[in-house]
Structures are given as structure tokens and as C-alpha cells.
Amino acid sequence: MTNRVVGLDLSMTATGVALPDGSTLTVKPKGSGDRRLIVLRDTLAYMVDGAELAVVEDMPARLQANAAKAIGFVHGTVRTLLQDLGVPYAVVPPATLKAYATGKGNADKTAMAIAALKRAELEFGDDNECDAAWLRWAGLDWLGRPEFSLPAAQRDRLAKATWPVPKGASS
Template identity: 50%
Template sequence: MTAPIAAALASAGAGPAPRILGLDLSLTSTGIALPDGTTYCIPTRQKDGDRRLLTIRAEVRAALSLDRPHVAVIEDLPRHAMGAGVTAHVHGIVKAELLDHGIPYALVVPATLKCYASDYGKATKDRMAAAAYLAAGIRFTGDPGGDQCDAWWLRAAGLDHYGHPEFALPDAQRARLAKVRWPVLGAGVA
């Protein structure tokens, strides 16, 4: 991407909307929101062990080739959760894939994402889905873990940050995005 295009995308509302990929990473069911807003999950089977990482990597690689995003927005690792170590493996392989493709990424901690979406840092999956319905009329059916919903919210946060919100939210919720280290589009990983 050329510098003038990157500068235009970074300015509020100027130029075309950036292509944002939302990723809710998990070893059991990674949620993906493509730049066009399509969401899906990458389910894996526990019996496949660490080979699940290869499945996730291949699916993320395929998503990157569909419509090369300007930036990926990833739900960050939980800071004090038992599952953080397992999820870190998924983060490592996905970040390596993004780096290989020259795609910058932003990490959004779960509480920040929940506050942005629902104004409550401990929002349940049901509350996140209800917030998506209230904000944009989107229903997440067949998404018991909320992985698609979270990925959708991550994409929405990226669009909002880069000046192309798809719907209105209260300023207090939008202000939560200031906590995230956002890459400058076209400048590589921050």
C-alpha cells in the first residue's frame, strides 16, 4: 500500500473503508470475521492434538488470500486465565502467519472488547450477541461459544478506530478503543 493511501485510510472517514479481519483465537473454535463481514468458525478436534495448530494456520492463510486485509484485530490473551498458555500457541502461529504476509495486527484485551460492545467488561456471550443485535441487527445463531460474535466485534472495533464505524455507539463505549495499540495502516506491525 502506498503512503498516500495509508494516510487517507488513517484519517477519519476519508477514502474507502479499510479491510479489517477480526480473529477470536482459540484452540477449539477460532472465530473469524472477514473484511466483508462474513463470520465463521474453525472447529478443531481435541483428539488431533497439536495438529489443530496446522488446521488453524491453514484456515487463517486461506482467509488472508480471500481478501487481503489491511489489518487484523485479534482478541488478546486473557491475563490471568488457566487457558492462556494453550491459547498462546494459537496466537503464536497466527501472528507468524500475519507477519509472513506483512499484515499488521492490533491486540484487544477481552475486557476492552466487552466494554466497547456492551459497556460492561464482564459481559457474557449472550450479552455480546444481544449488543450486536441492538447495534446492527445481526443475529449469531449456532455460535454457542460466541467465537463468531467476538470476531465480528473485533472487526467492528477496527473499522470504528480507523474512522469507518458501521453503526453508532455511545462515546463512552467508543472511547475504550483508545486503550488499544493500533498499527498505522501500511506501516507494518506496531
Template identity: 55%
Template sequence: MTGQQKQFTVVGLDLSLTGTGIAYRDGSTSTVLTKQKDGDHRLTQIEEAVQIAVGGEHLQLGPAVDLVVMEDIPQTSKAAKPIAMVHGVVRNLLNKQGIPYAVVVPATLKFYATGKGSGDKVPMALAAYKRAGREFDDDNQTDAWWLRHAGLDWLGCPEFSIPAAQRNALQKADWPEVKR
């Protein structure tokens, strides 16, 4: 690519045992809804959905993604244990495939998206609408979409403008080395 900046492919994941939000490499989003009655088989459902999202040549979706960005496990929530189980499954999958991933704490993601590190999900959805005209079916998709954009922004190819103070918040995340 002489004279052109590399275009990166990034997937955003808002991991949850009941409703995992996925932002695909093309910017589309979906939610993987699981049923409690399925028990630990929900982990397999989520793993399979993430496998499709990150692709791979064997799935005829083109090359695997350059980076996956996930929201971190909440530290003070009763949901931390099941979310940690989902993280373990997904991180194992990504490690096996050699796909680098970053983990962003919720407060950092909220500040990146809205300029404020706390609050409910409404400001996140409103910010997505204001910046890119996007609306989502649920807050899982909203978070996943912002995670994808945080990764693209970190890699130097943002799809829209973000104030510098908000962009600087991304320095708090632990970013892996990504081949440029």
C-alpha cells in the first residue's frame, strides 16, 4: 500500500452471559441473546458468535481482524463472575487464533464516547447518534459499537471526529501491539 495508510479491521465486544453485543468489522451490530435454561452451553453460543465475528479465511470472510476491543469485567457487580467466565472463553479463542485484544474499563469507554465517565446508557446512545447518525436495538450493541470505534481511533483511523480530551482517555486502556 504505497502512499496509503493501512485500513485496520476491528471488532468490538460487550461481553455478557445473557446479551453479548458485537460490532462487526463493517460497523454492523448484533446481540447474542442466551437463555438461562441452556446453562453453560451459553458459553459455546457466545464463543461461536465471536468466532464468526472475528472471521478467518476458512469462514470465507476474508482475513482475521487486526484487533478486538472488549469492555472490561465490572469489579463491583454481581455480574462479574458470569462475565469473567465469558471473558475466559473469548480470550482463549482469540489467543488460539493469534488475534490481539484490548480491554477497556467502562468508565474509560463512557468518557471516550460522551466526555463523562459515569452515568447510564442513554448518553452513549445519544453520542452515537450525534457523531454518526447510528441507532441501536439495545445498549449491548451501543457499547460494542463504541468499543470498535475506540480501537479504530487508537489505531489512527477514526471514522469520525472526537474531542482530544475524550480521545486521550484511551491511553488508560492496555493496548496490545498491532502490526501496522
């Protein structure tokens, strides 16, 4: 069994990525307007190609119009990339990810970082990388390969996301 799961915390300005080996990074596309979408797509393409599963944090429910437009474009670009590469993906609502990580659906960024330190003994360069790591861990957990144990109530929150049948799995 492989652990080729990636976590993606999408943003036009700073996308957090958790790679299959567990390392994390933040992609900050240069340029302006639609050019940043192309840079983000091209940068992520080699990182996600061949993954058995990508786990993407869904768009927040409440966004201002300009922010909603930008994040919508990012999600469309990345989801299309994943489909083109044949990488199945799950979309996890922000409150579900927070509840999975901390037990509370309204946890702040500090609580997410503390939970990562407590469970995985890891610190991250920024909150984008931390969220991406939690997305990857959620995917591994969903596949039955958790990197650490969590209370059952937290793990059960993953059922609130929509999960695809991963590559190579029987349906």
C-alpha cells in the first residue's frame, strides 16, 4: 500500500501543500490576475500527478464577493487539474477539518497548530501548511492508514466530507 495522499489548502496568494512524503510547502504564485491561476496549476501539476487521493479544503461558507470570486477560480482550476490527471479528490468543509483536528468546528489557527504539535510533533512555516497537513492526515485516516490516533468522535467527523473511491480500490 502506498501513502500517496496530498493535502491542498487552496488560495490565490498562498496555497498550502502537504506532499505524499509528509513534507509541506506554501506556493505563492507570481504575476497578476489569471496568470497566477496558470502558475498555480503548473506548479501543482507535478506535485499531485500520480497521487492516489487529493484532499482539498472547501471554500468557506461566508466570503465577500471579491474573495469568493478569486477562491472560486482557484478551486475550479485545481479541481480541473485533478480531473485531467485522474487524481480522485475529496472536498472537506473547513468546520469538518477543524473538528477532525481539534474536536471543535470553530477552532482557530492557533488551535490547529497546537493540535498538530500534540498529535504529530510537527510545527509548520505558516497556517496554510498546517491546514494542508491536516487535510493529508484526514485522507490517510479515511483510507484506514492514520499517521496517529485521534478520539473516535474526531475521526467520525470525516464522514461529513464527500470521499471518492481512490485509485486501485475496489468499489
